[in-house]
Amino acid sequence: MLLLQQQHTASLAWVVALFPPALATTSTPAARHTRALLLHKPVGLLVTHRDELGRPTVYDLIRAHRALCPAMRSLEWHACGRLDQNSSGLLLMTNDGQLVQHVTDPSAGSVPLPKKYRAVVHQIGDAQAAKLREGVELSGGLGVTRPADVRVLAQGRTTTEIEITICEGRNRQVRRMLHAVGSGVMSLERVSVGGLSIDTMEPGDVRLLDDDEIRIGLQYMPRSLMPKSRVRHGGKNRRR
Structure with a gap:
Protein backbone atom coordinates (compact mmCIF):
# COMPACT_ATOMS: atom_id res chain seq x y z
CA MET A 1 0.00 0.00 0.00
CA PRO A 21 2.03 28.52 -15.64
CA ALA A 22 -0.16 30.06 -18.34
CA LEU A 23 -2.97 32.55 -18.65
CA ALA A 24 -6.13 31.28 -16.97
CA THR A 25 -9.73 32.26 -17.26
CA THR A 26 -11.20 33.80 -14.11
CA SER A 27 -14.85 33.11 -14.78
CA THR A 28 -16.67 30.89 -12.30
CA PRO A 29 -18.56 28.13 -14.13
CA ALA A 30 -22.15 27.29 -13.27
CA ALA A 31 -22.71 23.56 -13.01
CA ARG A 32 -25.80 23.84 -15.18
CA HIS A 33 -23.76 25.16 -18.12
CA VAL A 111 -25.64 11.46 -36.61
CA PRO A 112 -22.20 9.93 -35.90
CA LEU A 113 -19.34 12.39 -35.58
CA PRO A 114 -16.27 11.51 -37.69
CA LYS A 115 -13.08 10.75 -35.76
CA LYS A 116 -9.82 11.10 -37.67
CA TYR A 117 -6.57 9.36 -36.74
CA ARG A 118 -3.01 9.32 -38.04
CA ALA A 119 -1.10 6.11 -37.57
CA VAL A 120 2.20 4.50 -38.41
CA VAL A 121 1.51 0.81 -39.03
CA HIS A 122 3.32 -2.28 -40.22
CA GLN A 123 3.34 -1.98 -43.98
CA ILE A 124 0.01 -2.44 -45.74
CA GLY A 125 -0.80 -2.54 -49.45
CA ASP A 126 -3.69 -1.40 -51.61
CA ALA A 127 -5.71 -4.56 -50.95
CA GLN A 128 -5.52 -4.14 -47.19
CA ALA A 129 -6.41 -0.45 -47.42
CA ALA A 130 -9.41 -1.38 -49.56
CA LYS A 131 -10.61 -3.85 -46.91
CA LEU A 132 -10.40 -1.15 -44.26
CA ARG A 133 -12.48 1.16 -46.45
CA GLU A 134 -15.16 -1.50 -46.95
CA GLY A 135 -15.36 -2.64 -43.33
CA VAL A 136 -13.66 -5.54 -41.56
CA GLU A 137 -14.69 -8.24 -39.11
CA LEU A 138 -13.36 -7.48 -35.64
CA SER A 139 -12.20 -10.22 -33.31
CA GLY A 140 -14.04 -11.00 -30.11
CA GLY A 141 -17.46 -11.08 -31.74
CA LEU A 142 -17.59 -7.31 -32.21
CA GLY A 143 -19.00 -7.60 -35.71
CA VAL A 144 -18.16 -5.74 -38.91
CA THR A 145 -17.03 -2.12 -38.85
CA ARG A 146 -18.69 0.58 -40.88
CA PRO A 147 -16.86 1.77 -44.00
CA ALA A 148 -13.87 3.97 -43.17
CA ASP A 149 -12.04 6.64 -45.11
CA VAL A 150 -8.40 5.59 -45.48
CA ARG A 151 -5.59 7.64 -47.04
CA VAL A 152 -2.05 6.38 -47.44
CA LEU A 153 0.25 9.28 -46.55
CA ALA A 154 3.65 7.62 -46.91
CA GLN A 155 5.16 4.22 -47.63
CA GLY A 156 8.41 3.12 -46.01
CA ARG A 157 10.37 -0.09 -46.40
CA THR A 158 8.53 -1.78 -43.54
CA THR A 159 5.94 0.77 -42.41
CA THR A 160 3.02 2.75 -43.80
CA GLU A 161 1.73 6.08 -42.54
CA ILE A 162 -2.03 6.35 -42.91
CA GLU A 163 -4.89 8.66 -42.07
CA ILE A 164 -8.09 6.84 -41.15
CA THR A 165 -11.49 8.34 -40.38
CA ILE A 166 -14.20 6.32 -38.66
CA CYS A 167 -17.73 7.19 -37.55
CA GLU A 168 -17.97 4.84 -34.59
CA GLY A 169 -15.94 4.28 -31.47
CA ARG A 170 -15.63 0.67 -30.40
CA ASN A 171 -12.95 -0.30 -27.90
CA ARG A 172 -9.47 0.01 -29.48
CA GLN A 173 -11.21 0.01 -32.86
CA VAL A 174 -8.42 1.32 -35.09
CA ARG A 175 -5.91 -1.10 -33.60
CA ARG A 176 -8.37 -3.98 -34.03
CA MET A 177 -9.07 -2.96 -37.64
CA LEU A 178 -5.37 -2.99 -38.52
CA HIS A 179 -4.95 -6.35 -36.80
CA ALA A 180 -7.87 -7.70 -38.86
CA VAL A 181 -6.00 -6.98 -42.11
CA GLY A 182 -2.75 -8.51 -40.88
CA SER A 183 -1.00 -5.35 -39.77
CA GLY A 184 -0.34 -3.65 -36.45
CA VAL A 185 -0.12 -0.15 -35.04
CA MET A 186 3.24 1.33 -34.09
CA SER A 187 1.93 4.79 -33.19
CA LEU A 188 -1.59 6.22 -33.14
CA GLU A 189 -2.79 9.80 -32.76
CA ARG A 190 -6.36 11.11 -32.93
CA VAL A 191 -6.30 14.45 -34.74
CA SER A 192 -9.96 15.47 -34.88
CA VAL A 193 -13.49 14.77 -33.68
CA GLY A 194 -16.34 16.30 -35.65
Missing part, protein backbone atom coordinates in the same frame (compact mmCIF):
# COMPACT_ATOMS: atom_id res chain seq x y z
CA LEU A 2 2.85 2.40 0.89
CA LEU A 3 4.50 1.68 -2.47
CA LEU A 4 1.27 2.49 -4.32
CA GLN A 5 0.93 5.76 -2.40
CA GLN A 6 4.52 6.69 -3.27
CA GLN A 7 3.91 5.85 -6.94
CA HIS A 8 0.75 7.94 -6.98
CA THR A 9 2.50 10.90 -5.33
CA ALA A 10 5.33 10.68 -7.87
CA SER A 11 2.83 10.53 -10.73
CA LEU A 12 1.03 13.64 -9.52
CA ALA A 13 4.34 15.46 -9.12
CA TRP A 14 5.21 14.56 -12.72
CA VAL A 15 1.89 15.92 -13.96
CA VAL A 16 2.27 19.21 -12.06
CA ALA A 17 5.87 19.68 -13.17
CA LEU A 18 5.03 19.00 -16.80
CA PHE A 19 2.96 22.13 -17.36
CA PRO A 20 4.27 25.67 -16.84
CA THR A 34 -22.17 22.84 -20.65
CA ARG A 35 -18.40 23.07 -20.35
CA ALA A 36 -16.06 21.29 -22.73
CA LEU A 37 -12.36 21.27 -23.43
CA LEU A 38 -9.91 19.71 -25.83
CA LEU A 39 -6.94 17.92 -24.36
CA HIS A 40 -3.97 16.83 -26.45
CA LYS A 41 -3.44 13.61 -24.53
CA PRO A 42 0.20 12.55 -24.26
CA VAL A 43 1.27 8.94 -24.57
CA GLY A 44 1.45 7.34 -21.12
CA LEU A 45 -1.65 8.79 -19.48
CA LEU A 46 -4.67 6.61 -18.72
CA VAL A 47 -8.23 7.71 -19.44
CA THR A 48 -9.74 6.55 -16.17
CA HIS A 49 -10.88 8.32 -13.01
CA ARG A 50 -8.81 6.07 -10.77
CA ASP A 51 -5.94 3.66 -11.32
CA GLU A 52 -5.18 1.12 -8.61
CA LEU A 53 -1.49 1.13 -9.54
CA GLY A 54 -1.21 4.88 -9.12
CA ARG A 55 -0.34 5.54 -12.76
CA PRO A 56 -1.00 9.11 -14.00
CA THR A 57 -4.36 9.78 -15.63
CA VAL A 58 -5.85 12.55 -17.73
CA TYR A 59 -7.91 13.56 -14.69
CA ASP A 60 -4.73 14.07 -12.65
CA LEU A 61 -3.52 16.30 -15.47
CA ILE A 62 -6.71 18.39 -15.55
CA ARG A 63 -6.82 18.81 -11.76
CA ALA A 64 -3.23 20.11 -11.79
CA HIS A 65 -3.21 22.05 -15.07
CA ARG A 66 -2.10 25.64 -14.58
CA ALA A 67 -3.75 26.82 -17.79
CA LEU A 68 -7.13 26.33 -16.07
CA CYS A 69 -8.53 28.39 -13.21
CA PRO A 70 -9.34 26.52 -9.96
CA ALA A 71 -13.07 26.49 -10.73
CA MET A 72 -12.47 24.76 -14.05
CA ARG A 73 -9.97 22.30 -12.60
CA SER A 74 -12.50 21.26 -9.96
CA LEU A 75 -15.40 20.56 -12.34
CA GLU A 76 -16.61 16.98 -12.66
CA TRP A 77 -15.04 16.24 -16.03
CA HIS A 78 -15.79 13.15 -18.11
CA ALA A 79 -14.00 11.96 -21.23
CA CYS A 80 -16.06 11.56 -24.41
CA GLY A 81 -14.64 8.19 -25.39
CA ARG A 82 -11.17 6.90 -24.69
CA LEU A 83 -7.63 6.73 -25.96
CA ASP A 84 -5.52 3.86 -24.67
CA GLN A 85 -2.33 4.46 -22.73
CA ASN A 86 -0.10 4.12 -25.79
CA SER A 87 -2.19 6.44 -27.99
CA SER A 88 -2.12 10.23 -28.11
CA GLY A 89 -4.11 13.09 -29.57
CA LEU A 90 -7.45 14.80 -29.19
CA LEU A 91 -9.52 13.88 -26.16
CA LEU A 92 -12.78 15.76 -25.67
CA MET A 93 -13.82 16.27 -22.04
CA THR A 94 -17.04 17.73 -20.63
CA ASN A 95 -19.24 18.05 -17.55
CA ASP A 96 -22.38 17.33 -19.63
CA GLY A 97 -23.45 13.68 -19.64
CA GLN A 98 -25.69 14.17 -22.68
CA LEU A 99 -22.73 15.50 -24.66
CA VAL A 100 -20.75 12.39 -23.73
CA GLN A 101 -23.60 10.24 -25.05
CA HIS A 102 -23.93 12.39 -28.18
CA VAL A 103 -20.26 11.89 -29.07
CA THR A 104 -19.86 8.23 -28.09
CA ASP A 105 -23.25 6.65 -28.89
CA PRO A 106 -24.67 7.48 -32.33
CA SER A 107 -27.60 5.14 -31.64
CA ALA A 108 -28.85 7.76 -29.16
CA GLY A 109 -30.48 9.62 -32.04
CA SER A 110 -27.65 11.75 -33.41
CA GLY A 195 -15.27 19.77 -36.70
CA LEU A 196 -12.67 20.15 -33.92
CA SER A 197 -8.97 19.34 -34.26
CA ILE A 198 -5.82 19.58 -32.19
CA ASP A 199 -4.22 21.87 -34.82
CA THR A 200 -1.05 23.29 -33.24
CA MET A 201 -1.73 22.04 -29.70
CA GLU A 202 1.25 20.33 -28.11
CA PRO A 203 0.94 17.13 -26.03
CA GLY A 204 -0.44 18.13 -22.64
CA ASP A 205 -2.10 21.32 -23.88
CA VAL A 206 -5.76 22.02 -23.04
CA ARG A 207 -8.15 24.44 -24.70
CA LEU A 208 -11.59 25.42 -23.41
CA LEU A 209 -14.32 25.45 -26.04
CA ASP A 210 -16.84 28.25 -26.37
CA ASP A 211 -20.55 27.66 -26.99
CA ASP A 212 -20.28 28.17 -30.75
CA GLU A 213 -17.49 25.61 -31.05
CA ILE A 214 -19.63 23.09 -29.17
CA ARG A 215 -22.72 23.91 -31.25
CA ILE A 216 -21.02 23.94 -34.65
CA GLY A 217 -18.00 21.68 -34.19
CA LEU A 218 -19.86 18.98 -32.27
CA GLN A 219 -23.37 19.65 -33.60
CA TYR A 220 -24.65 19.89 -30.02
CA MET A 221 -26.67 22.62 -28.33
CA PRO A 222 -24.97 23.73 -25.07
CA ARG A 223 -27.23 24.17 -22.05
CA SER A 224 -26.53 27.90 -21.94
CA LEU A 225 -28.10 28.26 -25.41
CA MET A 226 -31.12 26.05 -24.69
CA PRO A 227 -34.49 27.54 -23.67
CA LYS A 228 -34.69 27.58 -19.87
CA SER A 229 -37.76 25.34 -19.90
CA ARG A 230 -35.80 22.60 -21.66
CA VAL A 231 -32.93 22.85 -19.18
CA ARG A 232 -35.30 22.68 -16.18
CA HIS A 233 -37.08 19.61 -17.54
CA GLY A 234 -33.93 17.87 -18.76
CA GLY A 235 -34.99 18.07 -22.38
CA LYS A 236 -33.05 15.74 -24.62
CA ASN A 237 -30.45 17.50 -26.70
CA ARG A 238 -30.41 16.43 -30.31
CA ARG A 239 -28.04 17.19 -33.12
CA ARG A 240 -28.72 20.41 -35.00
Whole structure:
Protein backbone atom coordinates (compact mmCIF):
# COMPACT_ATOMS: atom_id res chain seq x y z
CA MET A 1 0.00 0.00 0.00
CA LEU A 2 2.85 2.40 0.89
CA LEU A 3 4.50 1.68 -2.47
CA LEU A 4 1.27 2.49 -4.32
CA GLN A 5 0.93 5.76 -2.40
CA GLN A 6 4.52 6.69 -3.27
CA GLN A 7 3.91 5.85 -6.94
CA HIS A 8 0.75 7.94 -6.98
CA THR A 9 2.50 10.90 -5.33
CA ALA A 10 5.33 10.68 -7.87
CA SER A 11 2.83 10.53 -10.73
CA LEU A 12 1.03 13.64 -9.52
CA ALA A 13 4.34 15.46 -9.12
CA TRP A 14 5.21 14.56 -12.72
CA VAL A 15 1.89 15.92 -13.96
CA VAL A 16 2.27 19.21 -12.06
CA ALA A 17 5.87 19.68 -13.17
CA LEU A 18 5.03 19.00 -16.80
CA PHE A 19 2.96 22.13 -17.36
CA PRO A 20 4.27 25.67 -16.84
CA PRO A 21 2.03 28.52 -15.64
CA ALA A 22 -0.16 30.06 -18.34
CA LEU A 23 -2.97 32.55 -18.65
CA ALA A 24 -6.13 31.28 -16.97
CA THR A 25 -9.73 32.26 -17.26
CA THR A 26 -11.20 33.80 -14.11
CA SER A 27 -14.85 33.11 -14.78
CA THR A 28 -16.67 30.89 -12.30
CA PRO A 29 -18.56 28.13 -14.13
CA ALA A 30 -22.15 27.29 -13.27
CA ALA A 31 -22.71 23.56 -13.01
CA ARG A 32 -25.80 23.84 -15.18
CA HIS A 33 -23.76 25.16 -18.12
CA THR A 34 -22.17 22.84 -20.65
CA ARG A 35 -18.40 23.07 -20.35
CA ALA A 36 -16.06 21.29 -22.73
CA LEU A 37 -12.36 21.27 -23.43
CA LEU A 38 -9.91 19.71 -25.83
CA LEU A 39 -6.94 17.92 -24.36
CA HIS A 40 -3.97 16.83 -26.45
CA LYS A 41 -3.44 13.61 -24.53
CA PRO A 42 0.20 12.55 -24.26
CA VAL A 43 1.27 8.94 -24.57
CA GLY A 44 1.45 7.34 -21.12
CA LEU A 45 -1.65 8.79 -19.48
CA LEU A 46 -4.67 6.61 -18.72
CA VAL A 47 -8.23 7.71 -19.44
CA THR A 48 -9.74 6.55 -16.17
CA HIS A 49 -10.88 8.32 -13.01
CA ARG A 50 -8.81 6.07 -10.77
CA ASP A 51 -5.94 3.66 -11.32
CA GLU A 52 -5.18 1.12 -8.61
CA LEU A 53 -1.49 1.13 -9.54
CA GLY A 54 -1.21 4.88 -9.12
CA ARG A 55 -0.34 5.54 -12.76
CA PRO A 56 -1.00 9.11 -14.00
CA THR A 57 -4.36 9.78 -15.63
CA VAL A 58 -5.85 12.55 -17.73
CA TYR A 59 -7.91 13.56 -14.69
CA ASP A 60 -4.73 14.07 -12.65
CA LEU A 61 -3.52 16.30 -15.47
CA ILE A 62 -6.71 18.39 -15.55
CA ARG A 63 -6.82 18.81 -11.76
CA ALA A 64 -3.23 20.11 -11.79
CA HIS A 65 -3.21 22.05 -15.07
CA ARG A 66 -2.10 25.64 -14.58
CA ALA A 67 -3.75 26.82 -17.79
CA LEU A 68 -7.13 26.33 -16.07
CA CYS A 69 -8.53 28.39 -13.21
CA PRO A 70 -9.34 26.52 -9.96
CA ALA A 71 -13.07 26.49 -10.73
CA MET A 72 -12.47 24.76 -14.05
CA ARG A 73 -9.97 22.30 -12.60
CA SER A 74 -12.50 21.26 -9.96
CA LEU A 75 -15.40 20.56 -12.34
CA GLU A 76 -16.61 16.98 -12.66
CA TRP A 77 -15.04 16.24 -16.03
CA HIS A 78 -15.79 13.15 -18.11
CA ALA A 79 -14.00 11.96 -21.23
CA CYS A 80 -16.06 11.56 -24.41
CA GLY A 81 -14.64 8.19 -25.39
CA ARG A 82 -11.17 6.90 -24.69
CA LEU A 83 -7.63 6.73 -25.96
CA ASP A 84 -5.52 3.86 -24.67
CA GLN A 85 -2.33 4.46 -22.73
CA ASN A 86 -0.10 4.12 -25.79
CA SER A 87 -2.19 6.44 -27.99
CA SER A 88 -2.12 10.23 -28.11
CA GLY A 89 -4.11 13.09 -29.57
CA LEU A 90 -7.45 14.80 -29.19
CA LEU A 91 -9.52 13.88 -26.16
CA LEU A 92 -12.78 15.76 -25.67
CA MET A 93 -13.82 16.27 -22.04
CA THR A 94 -17.04 17.73 -20.63
CA ASN A 95 -19.24 18.05 -17.55
CA ASP A 96 -22.38 17.33 -19.63
CA GLY A 97 -23.45 13.68 -19.64
CA GLN A 98 -25.69 14.17 -22.68
CA LEU A 99 -22.73 15.50 -24.66
CA VAL A 100 -20.75 12.39 -23.73
CA GLN A 101 -23.60 10.24 -25.05
CA HIS A 102 -23.93 12.39 -28.18
CA VAL A 103 -20.26 11.89 -29.07
CA THR A 104 -19.86 8.23 -28.09
CA ASP A 105 -23.25 6.65 -28.89
CA PRO A 106 -24.67 7.48 -32.33
CA SER A 107 -27.60 5.14 -31.64
CA ALA A 108 -28.85 7.76 -29.16
CA GLY A 109 -30.48 9.62 -32.04
CA SER A 110 -27.65 11.75 -33.41
CA VAL A 111 -25.64 11.46 -36.61
CA PRO A 112 -22.20 9.93 -35.90
CA LEU A 113 -19.34 12.39 -35.58
CA PRO A 114 -16.27 11.51 -37.69
CA LYS A 115 -13.08 10.75 -35.76
CA LYS A 116 -9.82 11.10 -37.67
CA TYR A 117 -6.57 9.36 -36.74
CA ARG A 118 -3.01 9.32 -38.04
CA ALA A 119 -1.10 6.11 -37.57
CA VAL A 120 2.20 4.50 -38.41
CA VAL A 121 1.51 0.81 -39.03
CA HIS A 122 3.32 -2.28 -40.22
CA GLN A 123 3.34 -1.98 -43.98
CA ILE A 124 0.01 -2.44 -45.74
CA GLY A 125 -0.80 -2.54 -49.45
CA ASP A 126 -3.69 -1.40 -51.61
CA ALA A 127 -5.71 -4.56 -50.95
CA GLN A 128 -5.52 -4.14 -47.19
CA ALA A 129 -6.41 -0.45 -47.42
CA ALA A 130 -9.41 -1.38 -49.56
CA LYS A 131 -10.61 -3.85 -46.91
CA LEU A 132 -10.40 -1.15 -44.26
CA ARG A 133 -12.48 1.16 -46.45
CA GLU A 134 -15.16 -1.50 -46.95
CA GLY A 135 -15.36 -2.64 -43.33
CA VAL A 136 -13.66 -5.54 -41.56
CA GLU A 137 -14.69 -8.24 -39.11
CA LEU A 138 -13.36 -7.48 -35.64
CA SER A 139 -12.20 -10.22 -33.31
CA GLY A 140 -14.04 -11.00 -30.11
CA GLY A 141 -17.46 -11.08 -31.74
CA LEU A 142 -17.59 -7.31 -32.21
CA GLY A 143 -19.00 -7.60 -35.71
CA VAL A 144 -18.16 -5.74 -38.91
CA THR A 145 -17.03 -2.12 -38.85
CA ARG A 146 -18.69 0.58 -40.88
CA PRO A 147 -16.86 1.77 -44.00
CA ALA A 148 -13.87 3.97 -43.17
CA ASP A 149 -12.04 6.64 -45.11
CA VAL A 150 -8.40 5.59 -45.48
CA ARG A 151 -5.59 7.64 -47.04
CA VAL A 152 -2.05 6.38 -47.44
CA LEU A 153 0.25 9.28 -46.55
CA ALA A 154 3.65 7.62 -46.91
CA GLN A 155 5.16 4.22 -47.63
CA GLY A 156 8.41 3.12 -46.01
CA ARG A 157 10.37 -0.09 -46.40
CA THR A 158 8.53 -1.78 -43.54
CA THR A 159 5.94 0.77 -42.41
CA THR A 160 3.02 2.75 -43.80
CA GLU A 161 1.73 6.08 -42.54
CA ILE A 162 -2.03 6.35 -42.91
CA GLU A 163 -4.89 8.66 -42.07
CA ILE A 164 -8.09 6.84 -41.15
CA THR A 165 -11.49 8.34 -40.38
CA ILE A 166 -14.20 6.32 -38.66
CA CYS A 167 -17.73 7.19 -37.55
CA GLU A 168 -17.97 4.84 -34.59
CA GLY A 169 -15.94 4.28 -31.47
CA ARG A 170 -15.63 0.67 -30.40
CA ASN A 171 -12.95 -0.30 -27.90
CA ARG A 172 -9.47 0.01 -29.48
CA GLN A 173 -11.21 0.01 -32.86
CA VAL A 174 -8.42 1.32 -35.09
CA ARG A 175 -5.91 -1.10 -33.60
CA ARG A 176 -8.37 -3.98 -34.03
CA MET A 177 -9.07 -2.96 -37.64
CA LEU A 178 -5.37 -2.99 -38.52
CA HIS A 179 -4.95 -6.35 -36.80
CA ALA A 180 -7.87 -7.70 -38.86
CA VAL A 181 -6.00 -6.98 -42.11
CA GLY A 182 -2.75 -8.51 -40.88
CA SER A 183 -1.00 -5.35 -39.77
CA GLY A 184 -0.34 -3.65 -36.45
CA VAL A 185 -0.12 -0.15 -35.04
CA MET A 186 3.24 1.33 -34.09
CA SER A 187 1.93 4.79 -33.19
CA LEU A 188 -1.59 6.22 -33.14
CA GLU A 189 -2.79 9.80 -32.76
CA ARG A 190 -6.36 11.11 -32.93
CA VAL A 191 -6.30 14.45 -34.74
CA SER A 192 -9.96 15.47 -34.88
CA VAL A 193 -13.49 14.77 -33.68
CA GLY A 194 -16.34 16.30 -35.65
CA GLY A 195 -15.27 19.77 -36.70
CA LEU A 196 -12.67 20.15 -33.92
CA SER A 197 -8.97 19.34 -34.26
CA ILE A 198 -5.82 19.58 -32.19
CA ASP A 199 -4.22 21.87 -34.82
CA THR A 200 -1.05 23.29 -33.24
CA MET A 201 -1.73 22.04 -29.70
CA GLU A 202 1.25 20.33 -28.11
CA PRO A 203 0.94 17.13 -26.03
CA GLY A 204 -0.44 18.13 -22.64
CA ASP A 205 -2.10 21.32 -23.88
CA VAL A 206 -5.76 22.02 -23.04
CA ARG A 207 -8.15 24.44 -24.70
CA LEU A 208 -11.59 25.42 -23.41
CA LEU A 209 -14.32 25.45 -26.04
CA ASP A 210 -16.84 28.25 -26.37
CA ASP A 211 -20.55 27.66 -26.99
CA ASP A 212 -20.28 28.17 -30.75
CA GLU A 213 -17.49 25.61 -31.05
CA ILE A 214 -19.63 23.09 -29.17
CA ARG A 215 -22.72 23.91 -31.25
CA ILE A 216 -21.02 23.94 -34.65
CA GLY A 217 -18.00 21.68 -34.19
CA LEU A 218 -19.86 18.98 -32.27
CA GLN A 219 -23.37 19.65 -33.60
CA TYR A 220 -24.65 19.89 -30.02
CA MET A 221 -26.67 22.62 -28.33
CA PRO A 222 -24.97 23.73 -25.07
CA ARG A 223 -27.23 24.17 -22.05
CA SER A 224 -26.53 27.90 -21.94
CA LEU A 225 -28.10 28.26 -25.41
CA MET A 226 -31.12 26.05 -24.69
CA PRO A 227 -34.49 27.54 -23.67
CA LYS A 228 -34.69 27.58 -19.87
CA SER A 229 -37.76 25.34 -19.90
CA ARG A 230 -35.80 22.60 -21.66
CA VAL A 231 -32.93 22.85 -19.18
CA ARG A 232 -35.30 22.68 -16.18
CA HIS A 233 -37.08 19.61 -17.54
CA GLY A 234 -33.93 17.87 -18.76
CA GLY A 235 -34.99 18.07 -22.38
CA LYS A 236 -33.05 15.74 -24.62
CA ASN A 237 -30.45 17.50 -26.70
CA ARG A 238 -30.41 16.43 -30.31
CA ARG A 239 -28.04 17.19 -33.12
CA ARG A 240 -28.72 20.41 -35.00
